[in-house]
Amino acid sequence: MSAKCLIPGRNMCAPNGKNAALIVDLDGTTMECQPDFDKAIARFGYLMALIGFVKKHAIATLREIDLRNAKAEGFERDRFPRSIVQAYSTLCKEKGMRRRKEIIELCQDIGSSPFFREPKLFPNAAAVLGRAHHNFLIIAVTIGNREAQKHKIRQGGLDPVFDRIIVTPTDNKVDRVREAMEDLNIDPKFSAFIGNSRRSDGACLAVTNFIFLPLEKGWAFDDAPLPQGSPYQLFNATDWRDAEEGGIERLIRQRETALADESKANGPTTQS
DSSP: OOGGGETTTTTTTTTTGOOOEEOOOOOOBBBBOOHHHHHHHHHHHHHHHTTOHHHHHHHHHHHHEEEEEEEEHHSOOTTTHHHHHHHHHHHHHTOOOOHHHHHHHHHHHHHTTTTTTOBOOTTHHHHHHHHHHHHHHHEEEEOOOOOHHHHHHHHTTOTTTTTTTESSSOOOOOOOOHHHHHHBBBOOGOOOESSTTTTGGGGGTTTSEEEESSSSSOGGGOOOOOOTOOOOOOOEEEEEHIIIIIIHHHHHHHHHHHHHHHHHHHHHOOOO
């Protein structure tokens, strides 16, 4: 057993001197995200209706443009405000109208509104992660703007929980998770990724266990099939307490059994 995985108040030890880890998605899993964007989209629709456009068409135009931008550019903070301005510009072009400076400024304000809001954690998320902190290395892996995501973690009171924070601007969580597991000597068999997206989070089932916690529905293309033929376990959960009892606690029991078997296989140590 490695001394690096056994520190005061924490036992993260897995067999063969490795660490056990919980790798956790932030938006839509640990804290609410989509409602803030839904409110901004609704505000854009109302604004467009006030100046003569059809609200339903305006919202559909915005969703189409933002989805295209997200796929092409990633999830940096300036993407969403830019998408809203582009949607307004597209609507103006369709009707042969000139863009108005004050409307562009309102669009930018609406697009910036979801960021740096007071985060709202899902029930029991902090408590479950706090308890898991005693038995796992806890790593946040999230897509977005580094400054905005770290602000959410601080404001949500989760700074003491996360041992590492990995923020990526593009949809490549599985690559970041694979790298972290190699760099931090993590055993994938006794670790898990916790997330709400079958696509970007579920892809991590290829490299470790996956606790699927669909507390919030995000992008339309999130309903993708999970990796097939994975040697790792899938745990389905309905809330954070369910994730704890049906996923996290099971991983702890499996790890304890494996450590006991390893100890028996190695036999008693001889003292001189």
